[in-house]
Amino acid sequence: MAVRKIDIQQAVMAADMSYAKKIRDKLAEKGILMINLIGSPGSGKTTLLENTLGKDGLRSAVIEGDVATDRDAVRIDALGIPSIQINTEGGCHLEANWVDMTLEKLPLEDLDVIYIENVGNLVCPAEFDVGEDHKVAISSVPEGPDKPLKYPLLFTEASAVVLTKTDLSPYVSFDDDLFWSDVAKLNPKASTLRISCYRKEGLDEWSSLVRSWLEEKRRG
Numbered sequence: 648m649a650v651r652k653i654d655i656q657q658a659v660m661a662a663d664m665s666y667a668k669k670i671r672d673k674l675a676e677k678g679i680l681m682i683n684l685i686g687s688p689g690s691g692k693t694t695l696l697e698n699t700l701g702k703d704g705l706r707s708a709v710i711e712g713d714v715a716t717d718r719d720a721v722r723i724d725a726l727g728i729p730s731i732q733i734n735t736e737g738g739c740h741l742e743a744n745w746v747d748m749t750l751e752k753l754p755l756e757d758l759d760v761i762y763i764e765n766v767g768n769l770v771c772p773a774e775f776d777v778g779e780d781h782k783v784a785i786s787s788v789p790e791g792p793d794k795p796l797k798y799p800l801l802f803t804e805a806s807a808v809v810l811t812k813t814d815l816s817p818y819v820s821f822d823d824d825l826f827w828s829d830v831a832k833l834n835p836k837a838s839t840l841r842i843s844c845y846r847k848e849g850l851d852e853w854s855s856l857v858r859s860w861l862e863e864k865r866r867g
């Protein structure tokens with residue numbers, strides 16, 4: 648499958664909430680769930696997708712947001728999963744009008760879930776509604792346990808908080824209790840998951856959560 652790429656001319660693109668509504672309406676009509684994965688560069692977003700897509704019984708596609716390169720879209724494409732790369736050319740988050748343009752290039756009639764892998768950044772992607780049903784905060788063990796309180800907006804907005812690379816805990820003295828108690832202070836209702844893609848731990852729980860969100864959306 649050839650990877651498709653969209654280059655964004657920054658000056659043309661102003662944040663516009665009406666695009667988020669347009670996306671939500673379109674995806675509601677088609678019964679497609681949209682999940683916005685947000686986390687630091689290297690927190691393990693693409694690896695989580697690689698370890699779950701095509702194995703969870705759902706028909707998925709991925710919109711990849713990066714400043715440059717189509718490397719993540721190529722990784723998803725290698726799984727036989729439709730993927731489109733958006734290059735922001737310096738921009739540090741995705742906006743709804745870009746996502747709207749990209750949706751036209753996806754096979755919407757054949758999808759259950761669209762994942763957005765936002766530009767690696769713990770700060771402003773959380774401020775932008777791109778029409779998703781759920782934001783998911785991805786935080787990895789080597790980043791340290793203090794990230795929720797230092798970057799509170801994402802952890803407050805997220806429907807789920809996913810702690811990745813849990814296999815690295817013994818090597819970096821990660822304080823699990825501190826991390827989760829800070830998450831609970833900010834967002835007691837968030838679903839919480841601990842995942843190691845290297846050890847294949849927590850992946851079924853993640854897929855079950857996605858499936859429950861899809862069923863909830865389709866029930867209306």
Ligand SMILES: Nc1nc2c(ncn2[C@@H]2O[C@H](COP(=O)(O)OP(=O)(O)OP(=O)(O)O)[C@@H](O)[C@H]2O)c(=O)[nH]1
Nearest residue numbers: 687688689690691692693694767812815843844845
């Ligand atoms: N130890 C360990 N390393 C992991 C795990 N998951 C991912 N990694 C590694 O973390 C690095 C970054 O993973 P990616 O999935 O590319 O991270 P990303 O969040 O998609 O990165 P950007 O798209 O650049 O923001 C890679 O070297 C992965 O192999 C894990 O469960 N355990």
Ligand SMILES: [Mg+2]
Nearest residue numbers: 692693719764
């Ligand atoms: Mg990635």
Ligand SMILES: [Zn+2]
Nearest residue numbers: 739740771772
């Ligand atoms: Zn930004």
